[in-house]
Amino acid sequence: MSITRRQFLKRAGIGVGAAVGVGAGVIPLSRTRYDQKHPHIAENHAQLPANGNTVVIMGGGLAGLQAGVELAARGFHVEVLEKTGTPGGKLKTWRDRTFGPADDPAKRDPNFKGYVREHGVHAVWGFYNNLREFLGRYGWQLEDVPSGESPYLFLDRDGSRAQIDITNALQPYGSLIQAFGIMDMGDYLAPEDRRATFRFLRNAASFDIADKRQRDYLDSITFLEWAEQWRLRDSVTHKIMDALIEMAFFDNAHSSSALSLANIFRLVSGAPRDMSINVYKNPPGETFLQPMVEFIEARGGQVHYNTEITDVEVEGGVVRSVTAKQIGDGRSKQTRCAICGALLGPNGEHLDKCPVCGANREMIWPLASAELVERRFSGDFFVSAMDVPASKVFYGDNPHAFGGIPYFDRMQDLQTVHVYVVNLWYEGQEHWKKAITHSNGSPSLNFFATGFEDLGITINWSLPKPFRDGMPRSLVSDYEGRDVSIIETQVANVITVAHLDDTQLADRFHQELKALIPDLPAYQSFYVNRWQRFAADRPGDQGNRPEVQSPFSNLLFAGDMPRIDHPAIDMEKTNVTAKMATNLILEKSGQEEGRSTTVGRRG
Numbered sequence: 018m019s020i021t022r023r024q025f026l027k028r029a030g031i032g033v034g035a036a037v038g039v040g041a042g043v044i045p046l047s048r049t050r051y052d053q054k055h056p057h058i059a060e061n062h063a064q065l066p067a068n069g070n071t072v073v074i075m076g077g078g079l080a081g082l083q084a085g086v087e088l089a090a091r092g093f094h095v096e097v098l099e100k101t102g103t104p105g106g107k108l109k110t111w112r113d114r115t116f117g118p119a120d121d122p123a124k125r126d127p128n129f130k131g132y133v134r135e136h137g138v139h140a141v142w143g144f145y146n147n148l149r150e151f152l153g154r155y156g157w158q159l160e161d162v163p164s165g166e167s168p169y170l171f172l173d174r175d176g177s178r179a180q181i182d183i184t185n186a187l188q189p190y191g192s193l194i195q196a197f198g199i200m201d202m203g204d205y206l207a208p209e210d211r212r213a214t215f216r217f218l219r220n221a222a223s224f225d226i227a228d229k230r231q232r233d234y235l236d237s238i239t240f241l242e243w244a245e246q247w248r249l250r251d252s253v254t255h256k257i258m259d260a261l262i263e264m265a266f267f268d269n270a271h272s273s274s275a276l277s278l279a280n281i282f283r284l285v286s287g288a289p290r291d292m293s294i295n296v297y298k299n300p301p302g303e304t305f306l307q308p309m310v311e312f313i314e315a316r317g318g319q320v321h322y323n324t325e326i327t328d329v330e331v332e333g334g335v336v337r338s339v340t341a342k343q344i345g346d347g348r349s350k351q352t353r354c355a356i357c358g359a360l361l362g363p364n365g366e367h368l369d370k371c372p373v374c375g376a377n378r379e380m381i382w383p384l385a386s387a388e389l390v391e392r393r394f395s396g397d398f399f400v401s402a403m404d405v406p407a408s409k410v411f412y413g414d415n416p417h418a419f420g421g422i423p424y425f426d427r428m429q430d431l432q433t434v435h436v437y438v439v440n441l442w443y444e445g446q447e448h449w450k451k452a453i454t455h456s457n458g459s460p461s462l463n464f465f466a467t468g469f470e471d472l473g474i475t476i477n478w479s480l481p482k483p484f485r486d487g488m489p490r491s492l493v494s495d496y497e498g499r500d501v502s503i504i505e506t507q508v509a510n511v512i513t514v515a516h517l518d519d520t521q522l523a524d525r526f527h528q529e530l531k532a533l534i535p536d537l538p539a540y541q542s543f544y545v546n547r548w549q550r551f552a553a554d555r556p557g558d559q560g561n562r563p564e565v566q567s568p569f570s571n572l573l574f575a576g577d578m579p580r581i582d583h584p585a586i587d588m589e590k591t592n593v594t595a596k597m598a599t600n601l602i603l604e605k606s607g608q609e610e611g612r613s614t615t616v617g618r619r620g
Contacts (some may be wrong), residue, residue, distance in 0.1 A: 054149060054153070054159060054161075054295065055149050055150065055152060055153025055154075055158070055159075056146055056149055056150045056153070056616060057150070057153065057154075058150055058154075058614050058616070060612070060613075060614055061150065061154060061613050061614055062154060063090055063091050063610065063611040063613075064090055065090070065091045065092040065608075065610055065611055066092055067092050067094065067317070068091075068092035068093060068606065068608060069094075070092075070093050070094065070397045070398065070602075070606050071093070071094045071095075071096065071395070071396040071397050071398075072084075072085075072088050072093045072094070072095050072096070072396055072397065072398045072399070072400060072602060073096045073098065073339065073394050073395075073396035073398070073399045073400070074088075074095060074096065074097045074098065074399075074400045074402055075098050075326055075339065075399065075400065075401050075402060075403055075411075076097075076098070076099065076100075076106070076401070076402035076403040076404070076407070076576070077097045077098070077099030077101075077104045077105070077106070077320055077322070077402075078099075078104075078105060078106020078107065078108070078402060078403075078404065078576065078591075079105060079106055079107070079108050079306075079576075079588060079591045080106075080402040080575040080576035080577070080591035080592075080594060080595050081097055081099070081106075081400070081402030081575070081576075082097070082104060082105070082306065082309040082310065082313070083151060083309070083575075083591060083592055083595040084400050084402060084575050084595035084598055084599060085097050085309070085313045085318065085320075086151075086155065086309050086312050086313060087595055087596060087599040087613065088400075088599055088602065089312065089313045089316040089317075089318050090312075090316070090611075091599065091603065091608070091610075091611035092608070092611075093398075093602070094317055094318060095313050095316075095318035095319075096318065096319055096321065096394055096396065097313065097318070097319070097320040097321065098321050098324045098326055098339070098341070098394060099320060099321065099322050099323075099324060100323070100324065100325040100358040100407065101322065101323070101353070101354070101355055101356060101357065101358035102322045102323055102353060102354075102355030102356075102358075102380075102382050103302070103322070103355050103356060103380075104302075104306045104307065104309070104310050104320060104322075105301070105302055105306040106404065106550075107136050107404075107548065107550065107551065108135075108136075108139055108297075108301055108302075108305075108306060108588070109135065109136070109302050109306060109356065110133050110134065110135040110299075110300035110301055110302030110303070110306075111133075111134050111135075111302065111355070111356060111376065111377075111380055112130045112131030112132065112133060112134070112379075113131045113132055113133075113134045113377040113379070113544065114129065114130070114131035114132075114377075114379065115131075115377050115378070115379075115544075116131070116132045116134070116377070116440070116442070116542055116544050117132060117442060117541075117542050118442065118541040118542055123495075131377075131379070132493075132495050133299060133300040133302075133493060133495055134376075134377070134440075134544065134546070135300065135301070135302070135546075136436075136438055136546055136548050137436065137438040137505065137507045137546070137548075138296065138463075138474075138476050138505065138507075139296065139297060139301065139588070140168070140264075140294045140295075140296060141159055141294065141295045141296065141297065141588065142284075142285075142291065142292070142293070142294060142589075143285075143290040143291040143292060143293040143294070143295075144284040144285060144291040144589070145588060145589040145592075146589075146616040147585070147589055147592045147593050147596065147615055147616050148588055148589050148591075148592040150616060151592050152305075155308075155312065157304065157305050157308060158298060159295040159296065159297060159298070160295060160296050160297065160298045160299070160492070161295060161484055161485050162293075162294055162295060162296065162462075162484075163462065163482035163483055163484050165459075166455075166461070166462060166482065167180055167181065167182050167183060167455060167461075168294045168462075168463060169181035169182075169183075169292070169465070170453075170455060170461045170463065170464045170465065171205060171256065171257065171260060171464065171465045171467055172453070172464045172465070172466060172467070172533055173205070173256060173466075173467045173468040174466075174467070174468035174469050174532055174533075175468055177205060179205040179206075180455060180456045181292070183290070183292050183293055205253075205256050205257060206253060206257075207250075210249070210250055210253060213247055213248050213249055214249065214253055216247060217244070217247040217249055218282065220247070221278070221279050221282035221283070222282050222283060223283075224279040224280070224282065224283045225283075226280065226283065226582060226583070226584045227582050232276065232559065233559075233560070235274065235275040235276035235279050236274055236275075236276045236556060236557065236558070236559040236560060237274075237556055237557070238274070238275050238556060239270065239271060239272060239273065239274060239275065239556055240254075240258065240262065240270045240273050240274065240275045240277065240278050241254060241270040241271050242275065243275035243279075244258065244270065254270050255270065255467070256467040256468070257467075258270050258278065259467065260465035260466075260467050260473075260474070261278065261281065261465075262277065262278055263473050263474060263507070263509045264465070264473075264474050264507075265277070265278075265281055265586065265587065266434065266551075266553070266554050267434045267435070267436040267507070267509040267551055268434050268509055268553065268554065268555075269509065272555055273553075273554055273555065274554050274555055274556045274557075274558065274559070275556075276554065276559055277554035277586075280584050280586055281586065283584050284584055284585075284586070296492065299492060299493050299494065300493075321392075321394075322388075323353055323358075323384055323385075323388040324341045324388070324392065325341055325342075325358065326339045326340065326341050326394075326411060327340065327341065327342045327411070327414065328340040328342060328415065329411075329415050329418050329419075330418075331417075331418040331569065334569060334570060335569055335570055335571045335572075336396075336399045336418075336569055336571055336572050337395060338393050338394060338395040338396070339393075339394055339399070340391060340392065340393045340394070341391065341392045341393075341394075342391055343389065343390055343391045344360070344384065344388070344389045345389065347389045347390045347391075348386075348389065349363060349389075350363045350383060350384075351363060351365075351383070351384045351389060352364075352365030352366055352381050352382060352383050352384065353365070353381075353382060353384055354371040354373060354374060354376055354380060354381055354382075355376070355380045355381070355382050356371065356374055356376040356380050357371060357373050357374035357376065357548075357550075359371060359372075359373040359374070361381055365381045366378075366381055366383065368381060373547070374546060374547055374548060375519065375544065375545050375546050375547050376546075377544070397571065397606070398571045398572075398573070398602050398605070398606075399571060399572045399573070400572075400573050400574070400575055400598050400602075401567075401572065401573070401574045401575070401576075402574075402575045402576050402595075403576070404550045404551075404552065404576065404577075404578065405428075405431050405432075405433050405550070405552045405553075405578055406433060406549070406550050407550075408428055408431075408578065409428055409429055409431065412425045412428055412429075413428075413429055422568055424563055424564075424567060424568050425563075425567075425568075427560070427561040427562075427563070428561065428563060430557070430561045431552065431553070431558055431561050431562065431578070432553035432555045432558055433549065433550060433551060433552065433553050434509065434551045434552075434553045435509075435511045435515075435547070435548065435549045435551070436507055436508065436509050436511065436548050436551060437507075437508045437511050437514065437522065437545060437546065437547050437548075438505060438506075438507050438508075438545070438546040438548065439505065439506050439508065439522055439523060439526050439543065439544075439545050440478075440503060440504070440505045440543060440544050440545075441503075441504050441505075441523060441526065441527060441530075441540040441542075441543045442501060442502075442503055442540055442541045442542040442543065443501065443502040443503075443504065443537065443538055443540055443541065444500070444501055444502075444538060444541060445500055445501070445502065445538065446477075446479070446480060446500055446501070446502050448502070448534050448536045448537050448538070449477055449480060449502050449504070449534060450480070451534075451536075452533055452534040452535075453477070453533070453534070460480060460482075462476060462477055462480055462482060462492065463475060463476040463477070464533075466506070466529075466533070469529050469532070470513070470529065471508050471513065471514055471525060471526065471529060472506055472508070472526060472529040472530065473506055473507045473508050473509055474506070474507050475504060475505065475506040475507075475530075476492075476504070476505050477502055477503065477504055477505075478491065478492055478493045478496060478503040478504075478505060479491045479492075479493065479496035479499060479501050479502055479503045480502065481497075504530065506526055506530075508526070511547075519543070519544075519545040520543075522545050523540065523543040523545065527539075527540055552576075552577045552578050559580060560580075562578060562579055562580035563578065563579055563580065564579060564580055564581075565579050565581065565594055565597045565598055565601065566601060570605065571605065573597075573598040573601055573602065574594065574598070575591065575594040575595045575597075575598045576590075576591050576594060577590045577591055579594050581593060581594060581597065583615070593615055596613040596615050597615070599611075599613060600612050600613055
């Protein structure tokens with residue numbers, strides 16, 4: 018986007034005073050030191066000897082593993098308790114040999130492990146500074162997106178399209194131009210909407226999460242109600258904003274809180290690259306999650322799978338132990354889904370797939386005899402890194418320990434959102450390349466679908482694109498050199514499709530895709546993931562979230578569930594809370610060395 022400051026002001030329809038007001042402090046300046054893919058903070062690089070303290074981490078998702086790595090590196094003995102048979106929570110990946118056509122040549126290879134499956138694409142935004150610092154510190158690198166690729170391509174069912182390009186202009190004009198890019202979205206935004214949109218973006222970018230009055234107000238209304246106050250029309254709210262809310266929170270403007278998207282606007286307005294996106298080196302289960310497990314185990318810790326804690330012992334204001342109860346009679350055969358953790362009985366191995374999440378039959382595993390009996394885990398400190406549904410069950414089912422304490426009672430009112438992820442296998446790539454293009458005519462890896470009944474953010478995992486080294490390749494190496502399109506769509510509004518079976522879902526999304534890609538052939542294979550465990554950002558949820566420090570001195574919380582005075586979301590929030598919990602444990606154990614620095618908004 019090459020325009021002068023005067024052209025920007027003229028096209029945006031605002032006065033010089035308004036623009037200067039934004040540049041003078043409403044939109045913060047670039048963070049310089051931290052404005053890089055993997056920020057370096059020397060004081061965070063701690064490798065300390067064993068200190069004799071044990072930390073029990075309840076939950077082996079992203080937050081639990083990150084806390085485990087940080088604590089193990091600082092000399093703590095770490096025990097991670099994970100309900101399922103695989104690490105990583107919502108980030109986990111697994112292999113599926115049933116996906117793909119029956120005559121797929123890869124399936125003739127006796128060493129074929131199966132195609133990678135996961136709960137949808139996981140984007141690492143530029144403003145995820147703490148997560149990026151953590152990854153770089155331990156050598157777990159991110160994948161650059163293809164050169165010149167804008168991830169913000171919007172395609173509507175009515176044929177209109179728009180694209181937000183990412184500028185590298187110096188601050189403060191970079192953020193102003195970026196805001197203009199959101200305003201000047203072709204058919205998506207009528208000229209008469211630009212002034213209201215700019216006023217809205219300016220206000221959103223000035224949101225201060227540390228101001229309790231602002232935070233509580235935005236937590237009390239939906240995003241739609243907030244947008245209506247700024248007289249934003251449906252062309253903005255239900256196209257642009259709905260798509261962004263769906264990507265970040267698997268929700269929409271009608272039900273998501275104003276606070277949710279205010280956080281994002283605040284975060285992406287610090288520097289132009291904040292809107293940039295990286296992805297994990299695929300598959301993250303093998304390149305990131307398993308390495309974290311190995312890091313913990315190499316320092317004497319352990320990750321206990323198929324360990325669903327049900328009971329707790331509290332004495333003298335501290336947690337003493339947690340217990341995984343006996344399953345059945347403790348002797349008879351039992352199976353559990355290694356992906357969602359659902360107990361599926363003695364005959365689960367005969368199922369075609371997990372009836373709860375849709376994982377392929379190879380992920381339904383028999384439990385070992387040691388996993389059937391009661392197990393008790395004691396520790397000096399406990400970190401609760403469970404998701405919202407698991408937390409509501411555990412803390413709600415132990416009233417002798419947690420009942421009547423508002424901190425824990427409020428958790429029962431937290432909400433969750435559901436997302437279905439559908440992957441469809443098509444032969445050929447030309448149909449996608451012709452229809453899904455950037456403004457310069459080049460094929461796009463993904464698009465935001467708007468105006469559709471169900472279709473959401475959609476990506477082509479197999480489309481080859483030139484990366485920074487100039488070599489074209491697919492985001493998933495499984496499909497390298499294959500003339501196939503592996504198209505994934507994420508559907509957040511599952512209420513209207515929850516009654517459909519997987520085949521009906523695949524047919525429904527195929528028909529919606531054909532509205533954008535008319536010559537799309539019949540799909541050759543498909544799979545559906547049904548995931549129901551994401552923390553919601555609905556009105557009132559912020560006030561019901563627990564703080565990192567619980568009323569029990571040795572019980573801390575980490576993950577995307579806690580409430581923190583830091584404008585972090587999703588995976589960045591899991592990292593920030595893991596660092597906060599680690600610092601509190603260091604303080605409580607009297608250990609001065611190893612405190613982590615958390616990157617703030619301004620660096």
